[in-house]
Amino acid sequence: MGEHLLEVTNLKKTYPIYGNMGKLFAPKDHMCAVAGMSFYIDEGETYGLVGESGCGKSTTGRIIVGLNKADGGSILYGGKDLCRLSEREYRPLRRELQMVFQDTISALNPRQRIGAILEETLTIHGVKDAAKRREQVLATLERVGLSEEHYFRYPHELSGGQVQRLGIAGALIIQPKLIVCDEPVSALDVSIQAQILNMLMELKQELRISLLFISHDIGVVRFISDRVGVMYLGTLVEETETENLFANPKHPYTQALFAAAPDPYIRRKEFTALTGEQPVRTDKFAGCAFSSRCPYTTERCRREAPEFREIEKGHKTACHRV
Amino acid sequence: MSFINKNTSAVSEAIFKEQRQLRKERLLASPGLIIGFVGFVIILILAVLVPFISKTDPNAMVVVDRLKPPDGEHILGTDEFGRDLFIRLMYGARVSLWVGGCVAVFSCICGVIIGIYASYFKLLDHILMRICDGLIAIPGILLAIALIAALGTSSWNVIVALTIVYTPSVARTVRASAMVVREQPYVEAAKVQGFGNARILWKLILPGVISPLTVQASFIFAQAIISEASLSFLGAGIPAPAASWGNMLQASKLVFSKAPWTMICPGAAVVLCVLSLNLLGDGLRDFMDPRTKGGAKK
Structure with missing residues (x-):
């Protein structure tokens, strides 16, 4: 497994939820922003991370560049576990791991x-x-x-x-060797988005930089990524090569995302939007992350979390149906 | 600015010109800054130059001239010892500005160091802020009187006492705005770029607190002038024969029904000086924020 540039294993980040009395008492629960993410990025590769806002994709990126501390799991980079480095030990690696922010002006x-x-x-x-x-x-x-x-x-x-x-x-x-791009184009006009994306593509090929491209816009992710991970409620629900994902989406959440995305060439009367809101994932959360909104939910989905497993070569998903 | 080389091209020249023009517009858009600055500079010049333009000794008594109303010879009249009020006022300004300026500078230096470190390191924050809370809890003028009672009366002791009184409030202001700056994305971005703690504190957070600090400094300058006057008025400030606005006010309290100018003149001097400092501070705050646009206030 040593050939990957960056390997994230079972990454976890939780935030405490305090009761009415604030920090006076121990937190009554924990909110899991990232609940066991595992993926890898190869050299020169662009890995796209899609998901709706609040699913933990930015937190994942921020942990990789060391802006947030992880609560569990490991991030292997160049033989070192980034989660276990002190501020001082991390500093030489800053040169190799950089970040582009969404709100660059600030x-x-x-x-x-x-x-x-x-x-x-x-x-x-x-x-x-x-x-x-x-x-x-x-x-x-x-x-x-x-x-x-x-x-x-x-x-x-x-x-x-x-x-x-x-x-x-x-x-x-x-x-740097890896740039984490956190929604780098989502605040821009479409025409400027295209310019920036083209530029990123060129730079990436020219300099052989790896990108972790975080976005909620699946069109943008499709354009730029070699492989895509679909994230929901702190975990990956599907991951495969870009074209395979768009041709053959397996997970109901991925399918719902595609159905909800606007396409300028199709005039629709209504979007097939997901109903309901993303639930809060606490320590006690059981079952499939998507079970509360999935159209195919069964008793088993509410009880038992599906394993994130390889269903074809290079195509992983977490669903009981496939 | 080290990065501006001598061989700057024509492009950069044009940009600098444009940026200077913008700065000029912003400056003209805040009349308070100009009025405050001019008022303060006039007082400062008079205070600095008075020993050179007038040979009159501010402390020499001329008993025959006592309590003369303003006239051609003494433009602001004389006090109960026949001393020229205008000359004494200017010598008083020297004391007030010296004390006020020193207090503003020293309490800003201490306040910035305390405030910035407190904003960045959690443990230090708890320790330093509790000490500041304790100092703030004691009324400022009482604390100053107590300190002077312990240290003895002299202008340096007034400065030390007032610095101790005002440092906690500077530290709090600096800490509050430093905590806002610390959460800015550009500080996070700097961390990703590999900035060390010291560099983040002094190169990113300090410039971010400079504008509230200058405002605070000008207010402390003004407040220190008032406090110094109060201390002198109470007999805990500058020792008696020396001219200071507070001493003059104290002396006038026995004679002001007969000679009201002895009270009005030093009082007005305090008011004018404090007012121009406050205008200066407010104007500076608007001017120093790079994002305020010229004329935006209209």
């Missing part, structure tokens, strides 16, 4: 010029020579389609698309 220091922001990152990672830093920054800006002009701008002087390019530049500048 992920940039509003008081610094863009050139200074990017150069600071290089300073931290040991580029001592100022002229060299500047050269590298200008090269990276050019690579993401910005120019020298933007070097002297403040972040709030840029447009939404330019800001997102800049966010990618910020991640690229130290030549």
